[in-house]
Amino acid sequence: MKRVTLALGVLVSLALFPAAAQGANIHYWIGAVPTEWNVVPSGRDPVTGNTFLPTQTTMNTVVYKRFTRNWGQLMPNRFWVGDNDGIPGPTIRAREGDTVFVHFRNMDTMFGQSHSMHFHGFHYDFSSDGAFVPGVTGVAANVPVGRNVTYRLRARRGSVGVWPYHTHSPSMHMPESKTLYGMIVIRGRNERKPVRENIVVFSEHLGFQTINGRAFIGNTPTFRSRVGERVQWNVMAIGDSHHTYHLHGHRWRFAGQNIDTRNVGPAESWKFRITEDEPGTWLYHCHVNFHMDAGMVGLYQVAGRSARGTSGGFEGLLAGRP
Amino acid sequence: MKRVTLALGVLVSLALFPAAAQGANIHYWIGAVPTEWNVVPSGRDPVTGNTFLPTQTTMNTVVYKRFTRNWGQLMPNRFWVGDNDGIPGPTIRAREGDTVFVHFRNMDTMFGQSHSMHFHGFHYDFSSDGAFVPGVTGVAANVPVGRNVTYRLRARRGSVGVWPYHTHSPSMHMPESKTLYGMIVIRGRNERKPVRENIVVFSEHLGFQTINGRAFIGNTPTFRSRVGERVQWNVMAIGDSHHTYHLHGHRWRFAGQNIDTRNVGPAESWKFRITEDEPGTWLYHCHVNFHMDAGMVGLYQVAGRSARGTSGGFEGLLAGRP
Amino acid sequence: MKRVTLALGVLVSLALFPAAAQGANIHYWIGAVPTEWNVVPSGRDPVTGNTFLPTQTTMNTVVYKRFTRNWGQLMPNRFWVGDNDGIPGPTIRAREGDTVFVHFRNMDTMFGQSHSMHFHGFHYDFSSDGAFVPGVTGVAANVPVGRNVTYRLRARRGSVGVWPYHTHSPSMHMPESKTLYGMIVIRGRNERKPVRENIVVFSEHLGFQTINGRAFIGNTPTFRSRVGERVQWNVMAIGDSHHTYHLHGHRWRFAGQNIDTRNVGPAESWKFRITEDEPGTWLYHCHVNFHMDAGMVGLYQVAGRSARGTSGGFEGLLAGRP
Numbered sequence: 033m034k035r036v037t038l039a040l041g042v043l044v045s046l047a048l049f050p051a052a053a054q055g056a057n058i059h060y061w062i063g064a065v066p067t068e069w070n071v072v073p074s075g076r077d078p079v080t081g082n083t084f085l086p087t088q089t090t091m092n093t094v095v096y097k098r099f100t101r102n103w104g105q106l107m108p109n110r111f112w113v114g115d116n117d118g119i120p121g122p123t124i125r126a127r128e129g130d131t132v133f134v135h136f137r138n139m140d141t142m143f144g145q146s147h148s149m150h151f152h153g154f155h156y157d158f159s160s161d162g163a164f165v166p167g168v169t170g171v172a173a174n175v176p177v178g179r180n181v182t183y184r185l186r187a188r189r190g191s192v193g194v195w196p197y198h199t200h201s202p203s204m205h206m207p208e209s210k211t212l213y214g215m216i217v218i219r220g221r222n223e224r225k226p227v228r229e230n231i232v233v234f235s236e237h238l239g240f241q242t243i244n245g246r247a248f249i250g251n252t253p254t255f256r257s258r259v260g261e262r263v264q265w266n267v268m269a270i271g272d273s274h275h276t277y278h279l280h281g282h283r284w285r286f287a288g289q290n291i292d293t294r295n296v297g298p299a300e301s302w303k304f305r306i307t308e309d310e311p312g313t314w315l316y317h318c319h320v321n322f323h324m325d326a327g328m329v330g331l332y333q334v335a336g337r338s339a340r341g342t343s344g345g346f347e348g349l350l351a352g353r354p
Numbered sequence: 355m356k357r358v359t360l361a362l363g364v365l366v367s368l369a370l371f372p373a374a375a376q377g378a379n380i381h382y383w384i385g386a387v388p389t390e391w392n393v394v395p396s397g398r399d400p401v402t403g404n405t406f407l408p409t410q411t412t413m414n415t416v417v418y419k420r421f422t423r424n425w426g427q428l429m430p431n432r433f434w435v436g437d438n439d440g441i442p443g444p445t446i447r448a449r450e451g452d453t454v455f456v457h458f459r460n461m462d463t464m465f466g467q468s469h470s471m472h473f474h475g476f477h478y479d480f481s482s483d484g485a486f487v488p489g490v491t492g493v494a495a496n497v498p499v500g501r502n503v504t505y506r507l508r509a510r511r512g513s514v515g516v517w518p519y520h521t522h523s524p525s526m527h528m529p530e531s532k533t534l535y536g537m538i539v540i541r542g543r544n545e546r547k548p549v550r551e552n553i554v555v556f557s558e559h560l561g562f563q564t565i566n567g568r569a570f571i572g573n574t575p576t577f578r579s580r581v582g583e584r585v586q587w588n589v590m591a592i593g594d595s596h597h598t599y600h601l602h603g604h605r606w607r608f609a610g611q612n613i614d615t616r617n618v619g620p621a622e623s624w625k626f627r628i629t630e631d632e633p634g635t636w637l638y639h640c641h642v643n644f645h646m647d648a649g650m651v652g653l654y655q656v657a658g659r660s661a662r663g664t665s666g667g668f669e670g671l672l673a674g675r676p
Numbered sequence: 677m678k679r680v681t682l683a684l685g686v687l688v689s690l691a692l693f694p695a696a697a698q699g700a701n702i703h704y705w706i707g708a709v710p711t712e713w714n715v716v717p718s719g720r721d722p723v724t725g726n727t728f729l730p731t732q733t734t735m736n737t738v739v740y741k742r743f744t745r746n747w748g749q750l751m752p753n754r755f756w757v758g759d760n761d762g763i764p765g766p767t768i769r770a771r772e773g774d775t776v777f778v779h780f781r782n783m784d785t786m787f788g789q790s791h792s793m794h795f796h797g798f799h800y801d802f803s804s805d806g807a808f809v810p811g812v813t814g815v816a817a818n819v820p821v822g823r824n825v826t827y828r829l830r831a832r833r834g835s836v837g838v839w840p841y842h843t844h845s846p847s848m849h850m851p852e853s854k855t856l857y858g859m860i861v862i863r864g865r866n867e868r869k870p871v872r873e874n875i876v877v878f879s880e881h882l883g884f885q886t887i888n889g890r891a892f893i894g895n896t897p898t899f900r901s902r903v904g905e906r907v908q909w910n911v912m913a914i915g916d917s918h919h920t921y922h923l924h925g926h927r928w929r930f931a932g933q934n935i936d937t938r939n940v941g942p943a944e945s946w947k948f949r950i951t952e953d954e955p956g957t958w959l960y961h962c963h964v965n966f967h968m969d970a971g972m973v974g975l976y977q978v979a980g981r982s983a984r985g986t987s988g989g990f991e992g993l994l995a996g997r998p
Contacts, residue, residue, distance in 0.1 A: 078810035079846055152614050153605065158634025163602055165653065166400035166571060168635045190605045193612045202401055205647045249810060272644050274596045274617070274918050276941040280807055283797065283834045287609040287931040290837045292796050293943040295918070297598040299615040299641035312802025313812045319943035322916050325849045331809065474936050475927065480956025485924055487975065488722035488893060490957045512927045515934045524723055527969045594966050596918045596939070609931040619920040621937040621963035 055129030055187065060122070061099040062134055062149070064199070064212060066142030067118050069093050071240050077248040077327070089247075091238055093211045094140045094147065096121025103137065119245025120233045121214030124151075124197065126187040128221045134183045138175045145203040146174045152299065153195030153216050154185035163200035174201045187218045194218075194266040194303045211237065211245065213270045215301070226264035226305060230255040230332070232277065234269040234296060234318060240327045241273075241318065247327025255316075258335040261308045265316075267294075268301035275323060279332065280314040282306055293319055311336040377451025377509065382444070383421040384456055384471070386521070386534060388464030389440050391415050393562050399570040399649070411569075413560055415533040416462045416469065418443025425459065441567025442555045443536030446473075446519065448509040450543045456505045460497045467525040468496045474621065475517030475538050476507035485522035496523045509540045516540075516588040516625045533559065533567065535592045537623070548586035548627060552577045552654070554599065556591040556618065556640060562649045563595075563640065569649025577638075580657040583630045587638075589616075590623035597645060601654065602636040604628055615641055633658040699773025699831065704766070705743040706778055706793070708843070708856060710786030711762050713737050715884050721892040721971070733891075735882055737855045738784045738791065740765025747781065763889025764877045765858030768795075768841065770831040772865045778827045782819045789847040790818045796943065797839030797860050798829035807844035818845045831862045838862075838910040838947045855881065855889065857914045859945070870908035870949060874899045874976070876921065878913040878940065878962060884971045885917075885962065891971025899960075902979040905952045909960075911938075912945035919967060923976065924958040926950055937963055955980040 072089040076082070095118030098107040107116050116122055126132050136149050150162040160183040164173040172181045198204075198213040215231055230253070233244050240247035257263045267277045278293040284304040286294060294302070317329035394411040398404070417440030420429040429438050438444055448454050454476065460469050472484040472495075482505040486495040494503045520526075521534040537553055552575070555566050562569035579585045589599045600615040606626040608616060618624070639651035716733040720726070739762030742751040751760050760766055770776050776798065782791050794806040804827040808817040816825045842848075843856040859875055874897070877888050884891035901907045911921045922937040928948040930938060938946070961973035 079808060080849070150602075152600075153612070155632070156603070158603065158632070158636070161602055161634065161636070163637050164401060165635050165637060190607075190612050195614070205402075205643070210643070270643075272642055274598075274642075274941060276918075276943055278796075278943055280794075280805055281800070281802065285834075289946060290797070290834050291944075292839070293941075293945070295617055295939055295941045295944060297596060297615075297617045297641070298643060299598055299600055300613075300617060301615070302611060310799070310802070312805065313809050314802070314805070315807050315809060319941070320916055320918075321849070321854070321914075321942060472924075474922075475934070477954070478925070480925065480954070480958070483924055483956065483958070485959050486723060487957050487959060512929075512934050517936070527724075527965070532965070592965075594964055596920075596964075617939055619918060619937075619939045619963070620965065621920055621922055622935075622939060623937070624933060 055127065055131060058126055058130055058132045059101070060124060060132065060134045061101065061103055061137075062096050062122060063099060063137045063139045064094050064147040065097045065118070065139050067093060067095050069095070069119065069211065069245060071238050071242060071245065071247050072251055072327070073246070074248070074250045076250070078250055079248075089238060089240070092142060093208045094143060094145075095119055095211050096214055098122035119211050120231065121197070121212070123214060123231060124216045127219050127223075128187050128189055128192055130187045132185040132187065134185065135180060136175065136183065137180045138177050140177055143206070143208050144177055145206060145209065146176050146201050147199045147203060147209065147212060148173050148175050148201040149183055149197055150200035151183065151185055151195070151197045151216060152301070153191045153193060153218060155188050155191060156183065156185045160184050164202050191218045192220045192223070194268065194301045196268050196270055196299050196301055198270060210235075210271065215266060215268060217266060227261040228255070228257045228263040230263065230265050232265065232267045232316065234275045234277070234328060235271040236273060241323040243328055243330055249329055249331055252327070252330035254331045254333060256333045256335070257308050259308050259311055259337040262305060263308050264303055264305045266301070266303045267296055269296045269298050271298055273298070273323070275328070276319040277316070278319040279316045281310045281312055282314070308334055310334055377449065377453060380448055380452055380454045381423070382446060382454065382456045383423065383425055383459075384418050384444060385421060385459045385461045386416050386469040387419045387440070387461050389415060389417050391417070391441065391533065391567060393560050393564060393567065394569050394573055394649070396570070396572045398572070400572055401570075411560060411562070414464060415530045416465060416467075417441055417533050418536055420444035441533050442553065443519070443534070445536060445553060446538045449541050449545075450509050450511055450514055452509045454507040454509065456507065457502060458497065458505065459502045460499050462499055465528070465530050466499055467528060467531065468498050468523050469521045469525060469531065469534060470495050470497050470523040471505060471519055472522035473505065473507055473517070473519045473538060474623070475513045475515060475540060477510050477513060478505065478507045482506050486524050513540045514542045514545070516590065516623045518590050518592055518621050518623055520592060532557075532593065537588060537590060539588060549583040550577070550579045550585040552585065552587050554587065554589045554638065556597045556599070556650060557593040558595060563645040565650055565652055571651055571653055574649070574652035576653040576655060578655045578657070579630050581630050581633055581659040584627060585630050586625055586627045588623070588625045589618055591618045591620050593620055595620070595645070597650070598641040599638070600641040601638045603632045603634055604636070630656055632656055699771065699775060702770055702774055702776045703745070704768060704776065704778045705745065705747055705781075706740050706766060707743060707781045707783045708738050708791040709741045709762070709783050711737060711739050713739070713763065713855065713889060715882050715886060715889065715891050716895055716971070717890070718892070718894045720894070722894055723892075733882060733884070736786060737852045738787060738789075739763055739855050740858055742766035763855050764875065765841070765856070767858060767875060768860045770862050771867075772831050772833055772836055772862065774831045776829040776831065778829065779824060780819065780827065781824045782821050784821055787850075787852050788821055789850060789853065790820050790845050791843045791847060791853065791856060792817050792819050792845040793827060793841055794844035795827065795829055795839070795841045795860060796945070797835045797837060797862060799832050799835060800827065800829045804828050808846050835862045836864045836867070838912065838945045840912050840914055840943050840945055842914060854879075854915065859910060859912060861910060871905040872899070872901045872907045874907065874909050876909065876911045876960065878919045878921070878972060879915040880917060885967040887972055887974050893973055893975055896971070896974035898975040898977060900977045900979070901952050903952050903955055903981040906949060907952050908947055908949045910945070910947045911940055913940045913942050915942055917942070917967070919972070920963040921960070922963040923960045925954045925956055926958070952978055954978055
């Protein structure tokens, strides 16, 4: 019965969406990997001067990491997919029309829990949902340690945007599963890419309010750009709290309004673009006061048009990439 | 003086809004009725396997229930107005141009509290507000046990949408009043109705996070549809918390963006439509992690185009109704 | 080096934004002033009848107050900039193209803390940001007691809207700094002004949920208008909580939808306009239930078209002003 449904789904896909054939097939190898994670590597909040011991800021947990083809080895840092440190997980990128195959392996030998991957934004057959439904779903929603699963995802017109992915197995409420999340970026078929793309993921860990798994300036990302560049900000939240993202010195449009602060609740995600013309060392942060005080703040350094020495190699720089 | 204002209001209405005359007059008889309500009738969360005793999940409270004309008898289940079980109360339906008369009777002999009805979305004279204002409002905002009040509501152009209604008497902060809420659906004069309409009301009761007054899969509604149907989702929240509604495997448009998750704070309400093409057993839930863990999750079953045996009688099916 | 950056910024401004030259130069003198503030001056919630002692509702704190040119004296109440009582601080008004100079003096002799002003919405050189960045910013982001700073702000096209301003010095997490906030109103070059403009700022103080620094009906603003008037509502939040603003008996448009309730998280801000045609004594309030119970509710009195005796002198009336 399940196979019939699957086969039917494939047939329906082929019949209804021939346009997808023009897109690329993209493969990702992503593991759920145990790791030690320090939320405040500097041990310090430079605004208040408060200091923290590593024992207060370090946890053993499980994160998503990307591997080379056929699980060859851990991917090195690649700024266009994130730093592959683990929080957030590797950025999954596609364009409208592409089909993405995510090969997932549960390597969580530390906690021995089953995990999964659930993807927002993409179209997929129900068998690729990765979300546990009692009595209905199979191994793809509850992958035991050592097992592999491949999720097949299609980027269609309505998929264009930025989205979360995260675990959705029965163990998702356990502390070590709350670090299993990342971002998806899907562009339109002919959408012009930005020069820089800054990924901001709000969550909470060990009582700190985190951006990309870190708390306080110097630990959270320091993004960079220069005047004249097209800069895209991708913002999402995951966890238990609603936030309000604020970027100093800049404004953008939303729903017919000029804004510089926007709500982002758990699993909400959105983007905006600016053509940079505001040099300075700007703060970006959650504007919930106690979240900012608990670490949810970072820096954005914009060099002037004539500045030298800031090109290349920055987190967020997309130049020369697809 | 109050009568003068009322009379003036009627005159202004007649003068300014003659178009309303083309609409229908619709009558609802709704009582505030004491009831015993079990938030987790199954006694079980099938995701975690956690079990609950009826004493942990059952409360005595007051709900809105619909009666036949002139309080003849309790309306039986009518899927197009909700199941009339009480949480949420009966769905109040109108089209642009209609005038709705809600005849309200306070039958709360259990707690002996005054109650009322306050309606969002509709136009109405101040005397039909149903919200207690110290020193200003009369019985309509504070209806004693045994008393009747009629609220007169007009659906004008700006009323089109989905909206909450709820008590707004001085007793609204008492626990037994926090179950007095329901949804209003107002369509445009010529708006095509969907085939299915799924009503999702987020709130919290007895420490559980609830959808339509219930917690956990199997207790919250299991909505159904089939490929090819126009399905409308009406989402609102009431109570103390902000939520983010997420539907698996589907996306819709909001403010120029593709989304599959959207914020809904207390008394916010919105709708979206999909033409169903994603067969499966999908989750819908609040994406605030601890809300989902505390019960705010349900199922949406979509049958394939060729499926048989799923027609008729489902919660949410509007076929053949106005 | 800083001077070079500043000079460069001025040159860039002159080169890129010649249109700004058509605007006005507007000067504000604003001090951070210690004060005693009573959140519930009436000592009473008229809905529940609960009473409070002044010791429960009064705090020593610091607020923004406006002075006449060159610190001549405290400005008297001017309804078009707020009542200058302190919470919120004086409303800063401009039109697209204007340049605003805010001369700030820290007069906080009570707590001896450094303070600052950080402005949303405006364009400004980084040196006018007023937000403390460790190792980068100077005195403008951390103004000691007795010192003056001038912030130079430009209202450009993307600045049109309503916005918060607030302190952003290292002391911003201290209780006495949490009352340092106000609203900015920037209109388009040729935007028609409303007849009334009602400013609603949600925050929390002393455990109460406040509107413009006060809790409960009779302490929060009672706004007034009459049928036929164009009324603008400016809503913002500041602090730790998300809210949902609701106005009884009225609806407006947002993102293609009719609404009467809208989310507002910390530092979010938005406006809407109505042409008044709903006479009555309406509630406006936060729809988070426990926020309303804790004071976040006020009155809006709308007189009929033929009413007499309500003209002139009301909070929010803009007639005859620029």
